[in-house]
Each structure stands twice: as C-alpha cells, then as structure tokens.
Amino acid sequence: MSRKPWELAFTAEPVEVASLRRIMRLHLGIWGLHDITDEAQLCVSELVSNVITHVGHGTPATLAVSLRGTHLRIEVHDPDTRALPVLRDTSTGDCEDGRGMALVDAIADRWGVLLRPDRKITWCELATKLTTPTGHVDAPGVVRAEALLRLYAAAAHSPRGTAAGVLASAVADETVIAVITDFLHWLQAHGRDTDDMLDRAQMRFEAEHVALQRGL
Template sequence: MVQQACMSRKPWDLAFTAAPAEVSALRRIMRTHLGLWGLHEAVEAAQLCVSELVSNVITHVGPGTPTTLAVSMSGTYVRIEVHDPDTRALPTLLNAATDSESGRGMALVEAVADRWGVQLRADRKVVWCELATGLCSSDGHSGGARVTRVEAMLSLYEAAKLPRPAGPNRSPVSVVVAEATAVDAIADLLHWLRAHGCDPDEALDRAQIHFEAEVGLSADMVQSRR
C-alpha cells in the first residue's frame, strides 16, 4: 500500500542588507522556496508581504540596515519574519488615503495576511505575518481533492499490479469513458507532482520519451517478425 508522503518544510533564514535592490531578489527567493514546499497558492501573498515588510525597514530604519528574513511553518500557516536592530521604529497600521504614496505598507500586509504582529527582543525587533495554506498539517500536501484522489489511485495501482484484460467486445461508449478517465487521471497526476514540488512539464517530457521509446521498440519487433 502506498503511504502518503510528508513534505519536509524546514525553517530557513537569510541575512541581507536592507536596500531597494534586494526586494526583487527576496521575492524570487520566496517564490523558489514556497514552490519547493508545494505552496504555490501562497506565493503572491508571501511576495507582497516580504516586499512591504522589507520596504518598511528601508523607509523607517534606513537603507543599509542589517536585516534578516526568516520563513517557517507555524502549524498550517506560513510564517514570515523580518528582523532588524531598531526597537524604536515600530510599524503602524495607518488609514492612508487612497492617493497617498506612503503609509500603506502595513495596510497591504493586513489585507493579505491572516494575522501579523511585532515582537521586541533585547537586540532587535521582529515584524511577522502568517498566511493560511489550507493544509491539514504542517508537513501535509496542498492541492485539494485532485491530490487526494491521486494518493488513493497510487494505492490502488500498487495493490492491483496486473492490468484489466481488454475484452474483444468492448463497446465504443466504454472506450470514450475510459479515455475521459485517463485524461482526468493524467491531470490529477500533474497536480500531484506540483504539490510534491516536482516539475510537471519535466515529468510530461520524460513520460513522452518513455512512451515513444516503447512504441518504437514494439514497432521494430513487429517489423523483425515479418
């Protein structure tokens, strides 16, 4: 029986110097790490939060400030922390005018995050926010019903090693139904691969190579027997 695998999501942190040029790099790093964690749906919100929290340090503490980005799982939430050494410049949630060019950073974080806050420590402050993932556990998989179906399907594949015999009198309707089921199964498998941090396009390419090689081998064997 195939057991549902767990997704390892170990905490990580990155020290950097706060500067406008760093923001885009941090956004790319967030996309990469959350993709490896199988949390693609959380990427855009996480990128926005990182942008605003780091920009807050640049604006209110100053460019060149030694800063650290830390990302972890807090239960089923993605927790994003930005550490800086200034315990006096605290972020404030402002009701900025819609045409204001500043003061809207924490309002944006408030809008996309499920919760946020500030922790003051002896040598630094930590501004954090958390994003819901929809996971059942911190090491579970995202993807919803499609991924769940594939987990069950893999168990059935493992239990039933032999394919069902194809009868000579199968009706056209059953073939159409089988084809639709196969298409759904392939789509579900692609969702499963994505939820496990794999590249669906690469898997499709590899599957196509195997398929064409096997079909070509079968054709060669038929030709050699004639």
C-alpha cells in the same frame, strides 16, 4: 514532504526587494504552496520596504520563513528596536506612512512584532491549504490523485485477470485525461516540476515502446 525553515541575510535596499520576491516564489514552489505565492511575495515586499523606509537604507536584515502548523510564517529581522511598525487608518488617502502594514494586515491572517535585546522581528502568517505541515495541499485534484495512487499500488500487487471490466473507448479516453490532470495537480502540490515529469514520462514511454518492438 519536509519543509524546513530557512533564512536569508540581506541589505535593506530597494534593489533587493525583487530578488527576495523571486526567492520566496522559488521556495514556495518547492514546498507546493503555489496558491499563496502572490500574497507571500506582497508581504515580503511590504515588510522589507518598512525596514528601508523607517530604519534606513543599507540596514543589515534577515528574511526568515517557516511553517507554524499549517500557516506560512514570514519574518523580517532588523537591528532597530525603536522604529516599530505602525498600522494607521489609510481610508482618507492622506496618509502614505503606514500603508504597507495596512496591506499586510489585509492579506495576512495575523501579524505582529517581537522585540529581542539585539533586534526587532516583524512577522506575519498566511493560511495554507495544507492538511499537515508535512502533508499536501487539500485540493480536489490532489485528493483524487492520492486515491488513484493507492488503487494503482494495490492493483500492481493483485493477481492478473482481476480487472473490473473494459470502459467504452470515449469514456476511457476522458478517464485517462482526468487521471493525468489529477496527477499533475499532485506533482505540483508536492513541489515537482510538471513539465520535467511529463518529459521524463514521455522518454520512458518511448524507450519501453522501442524495447517492445525489438522484443526485448
């Protein structure tokens, strides 16, 4: 799967936060990274809120998202190189300022600030379960589905009559259900809409069933 970096310009206003969270969820779904969606959305909220609070409402900013190895990197760019994010001890409950970056620090694997001549970049990185930047999530159901795909491809090109045997009815039913479940895991990990795939499979099954009945 190609997971190309993307960025989006926005105006630092509270009303924009919900939209940016939705966009992040959409992109992570396409990338098959559903398992870190909540953490990524929270990081976006806090990084953007930090700009709103400490740089100012209406500040032109940019959200940039990419993969660094198998880590998801989230950046927020703003033009103020003086207002640097501060991580403060909020354990006493008396300090509201800096609480957002404390949340980012608790959730992200790492975070930091880069200064450029014309802008500041506040970034954080979240670990994913990807095996490679273009690979799939390393989850049990996905791994099993990959193995099934290889076996299915090999069987499709093998001579007829080489099946290993027939399973008992009850065992066969449970095996088929397990296979379908694993393929749904595989589809989701590769950014596919599982409901859409199920609908398409049902339509194809019905069309082939009708064709068989008509002797086509």
